[in-house]
Amino acid sequence: MIRKFLLAALLASATTAQAHEVWIERDGTGPARIYLGEPGEPVPEGGDPEFAKLKAPKLINHNGAALVRKAGYLEVAVPAGDVRAWDDAVFEPWGEAGKKESVVYYARAGRSETRAAMPFEIAPVTAHGDRFVVLRDGKPVAGARVTVITPDKWSKGFIADASGVLRVPVREKGRYLLSATQKDEGAIAHPSGTLAALHRIATTSFVVE
Template sequence: MLKLSAALLALTALSNVAQAHEIWVERDGAGPARIYLGEPADALPPGGDPEFEKLKAPRIVPASSAAQARKAGYIEVAVPAGDVRVIDDTVFAPWGEEGKKEGVVYYARAGRADAKAALPWEIVPTAANGDSVVLMHDGKPVPAAKLTVISPDKWSKIVTTDAQGRVTLPVQGKGRYIVTTSQEETGDLTLGSAKVAKIYHIATLTFVR
């Protein structure tokens, strides 16, 4: 019984970590992209988040052959000018008991010059460099979705998309903003080669104002 309880606690802890973490991308001008794994509302620990080692090879969209260099707490990659998009479904292996397994897929975007979606889940500006965004899932807007806006000085506010999946972000002052959202999908699903009953789709948008 003690071993079983310990295993359940470990699975619960893994679930909480996977849901609390995000992948986000930072980019200054046309410089290299920096890909992070962690909790963007908190200050990044020296050397990066404790789970950073699980971020192995995030996929750039569209695919890029640029080398990914591991730095202290982030992965650096030289990509063409413009918005940067990343997807990763391999950070945390599916967890839980058979028939009820859960998993997580991360989607990240830096920049808001392109008012189009290129990821299955994406927070997209409705106009280039505008403060109004829409959450898109497979090309369709997602109404009543909660988004968390994290300011440069780490205050955060939750906003909700309207019936058209849109919301205006409470952006005040200059600096780097991070917008996050977590959406759940349930059913007879597959993640990688594993059968799962639930997938957490966690998306971020990062931009500098």
């Protein structure tokens, strides 16, 4: 009975980790808001039930910026421009010994820079354009699967071309969010120990005015 309970708990943890995403929202040059949850759904009052596990995402180029915990998100004041953060410690690794898995999140808000600054990132092909490229270690990911969520929460999956590029159907004003995933398998070094699999989840949000 105990073994079944532990297995169910591990499966629940795996499902939660892979269903959740970390994303960043920013309005103009105001503070950035970092969320943990399901971006395709309205954010519950007070934040997602797992939000407390988002403790200290690592900001790219803004390491000294203070993260302020609000009701449902972390707020950080940073200079104008694109904002990026990543976190590999949101969820504890799950699975049995020798087959453990974990997840690392890469989040970005803005489309003014065409470069990628994280190992897994969705970047605009041209500044403020509607074509994006999925990059892994600076190289395009051919055939990458990308989910697009529009301001009215319309969601659809797309497949990038051989150059890792896809065009986002910009239909209305408001915030758009793109997400992509990759799964690495093998002996993978991790702060908690060696993993058998590592899930990478990247998000990019931008606002059409």
